[in-house]
Amino acid sequence: MGGTKRLNVPETAATGALAISIVVPMFNEAANVASFFGRLLSTLDQLGLDYEVVCVDDGSTDGTRELLLAARAESPRIKIVGLSRNFGKEVALTAGLRYAGGAAVVPIDADLQHPPELIPALVDKWREGFDVVYAVRRNRAADTPLRRLSARMFYRIFDLLSDVSMPRDAGDFRLLDRRVVDVINTMPERSRFMKGIFAWVGFRQVGVQFDPDERFVGKSKWRFGRLFHYAADALTAFSNFPLIAWGYIGAVIAFASLAAGAFFIVRTLILGVDVPGYASLIVAVLFFGGMQLLTLGIIGGYLGRVFEEVKRRPLYVVAETWGFEEAGPG
Numbered sequence: 001m002g003g004t005k006r007l008n009v010p011e012t013a014a015t016g017a018l019a020i021s022i023v024v025p026m027f028n029e030a031a032n033v034a035s036f037f038g039r040l041l042s043t044l045d046q047l048g049l050d051y052e053v054v055c056v057d058d059g060s061t062d063g064t065r066e067l068l069l070a071a072r073a074e075s076p077r078i079k080i081v082g083l084s085r086n087f088g089k090e091v092a093l094t095a096g097l098r099y100a101g102g103a104a105v106v107p108i109d110a111d112l113q114h115p116p117e118l119i120p121a122l123v124d125k126w127r128e129g130f131d132v133v134y135a136v137r138r139n140r141a142a143d144t145p146l147r148r149l150s151a152r153m154f155y156r157i158f159d160l161l162s163d164v165s166m167p168r169d170a171g172d173f174r175l176l177d178r179r180v181v182d183v184i185n186t187m188p189e190r191s192r193f194m195k196g197i198f199a200w201v202g203f204r205q206v207g208v209q210f211d212p213d214e215r216f217v218g219k220s221k222w223r224f225g226r227l228f229h230y231a232a233d234a235l236t237a238f239s240n241f242p243l244i245a246w247g248y249i250g251a252v253i254a255f256a257s258l259a260a261g262a263f264f265i266v267r268t269l270i271l272g273v274d275v276p277g278y279a280s281l282i283v284a285v286l287f288f289g290g291m292q293l294l295t296l297g298i299i300g301g302y303l304g305r306v307f308e309e310v311k312r313r314p315l316y317v318v319a320e321t322w323g324f325e326e327a328g329p330g
Contacts, residue, residue, distance in 0.1 A: 019049035020123070021102030025092035026068070027058040029110040033067040040108075040116040041075060047120060052323075053078045056096045059086035072322055079323030087316045090192035093172060095316050098185050099324065105181050107172045107194075113212045114173040121208050122175040131203035134167055134174035138209045166199040167207055174198065190308045190315065 022040065029036070037053075044051045057065045057080060065082055072078040081099050083092065093107055104126055108114045118135055125133040172194055176184075183201050 018052060018102045019104065020044070020047070020051040020119075021100035021105045022051065022053045022119075023093065023096030023100050023105055023107045024053065024055045024110050025058055025089050025096060025107075026055055026060060026064050026110050027086060027089070027092070028060045028062045028064060030060070030062040030064045030067055032110050032112060033064065033071065036110045036112055036116075037071050037075070037078070039112065041077075043116045043119055047123060049123070051077060052100070052102065054081065054096050054100050055079065056081045056083065056092040056099075058083050058089065058092040069322065076323065080321065081318060081324075082320040082322075084317040084319040090194050091316050093194055094192050095318070097176075097181055099321075100181065103178045105176045105178070107174065107176075109171075109173065114171070115210060115212075118173075118208065118210050119175075125206055125208060126175050126177065129204065130206045131177040131180050132174060132198065132201075132205040134170040134198070134205065134207050136167060136207040136209050137169040137171075138211050164196055164200050166195060167205075170207060171195065172198075177203070179203075190313075191305060192315070 022044070024036075026033075040053065044053075053075075055068050055078060057068060065080070068078065068080050072080060079099070081095055083095065087095075096107065097105060104123070106119055106122060108116065108119075114135065122133045122135065176198070180201055180203055184197060187197065
């Protein structure tokens with residue numbers, strides 16, 4: 001995939017334009033704050049570009065916000081968006097994108113599994129003219145075998161069921177050009193599967209490989225049950241195939257039932273009345289009852305999405321901000 005060399009990249013603060021915004025969703029990351037900023041700011045200072053770091057405190061309860069304020073006192077380029085409670089990473093990332101003002105925006109996690117030292121490589125690809133430069137894991141050695149298997153299955157199923165082609169092993173860590181961010185900020189849906197949204201917007205995209213580090217301190221907040229719910233949410237956000245599939249399944253079952261009914265009628269006319277088996281009757285009743293409940297569950301999932309959309313509540317509530325001249329998009 002080729003690109004056109006970007007000629008209007010702000011080089012320094014003297015140009016009057018903000019070049020790079022780093023967006024960092026944070027939830028109970030107090031143990032990682034100091035090490036994260038130590039590596040991130042050192043990397044950004046070497047870029048020679050004017051930058052800001054937009055930290056979104058997603059309702060932390062471990063002192064993360066206080067540490068962010070202390071870090072801002074030492075480096076005014078750190079800006080803080082404090083949400084009123086925990087809204088989830090996808091929503092916190094959405095808030096960060098809306099507050100970011102740079103010509104390019106880089107979402108990154110604070111646990112240091114996304115190495116800040118990769119940012120210059122993302123910027124180089126951006127300079128070449130790519131609008132989205134996503135970081136691709138070279139390996140998933142840090143994950144458990146079950147998590148690696150489930151990740152492979154998810155990407156394959158997503159590619160099969162969705163019209164959106166999503167790069168495998170690419171997370172939220174990427175560089176987004178300003179015009180890409182502007183498009184994403186106009187998308188009003190409540191369910192925010194950001195990796196799918198990043199793929200859906202299109203533009204010129206390219207990947208840069210990296211080796212993920214171990215989480216610096218603590219454990220991942222993403223348990224298997226939560227990941228399963230996240231995957232199901234992603235599939236229903238970008239595909240209506242489950243609804244269509246169960247329509248076809250229902251048609252097949254109805255046809256099979258008609259065929260079976262015709263067979264029993266003909267057999268009764270030829271051989272006489274037969275005493276039906278109780279076991280087979282119970283199995284049939286339970287099977288069709290289970291199919292109906294499963295179908296209702298799938299329909300209910302989509303109906304729940306409609307319910308969330310029509311309420312029109314804001315995605316998030318901002319309690320306080322630090323470092324922004326205006327209140328921001330809220």
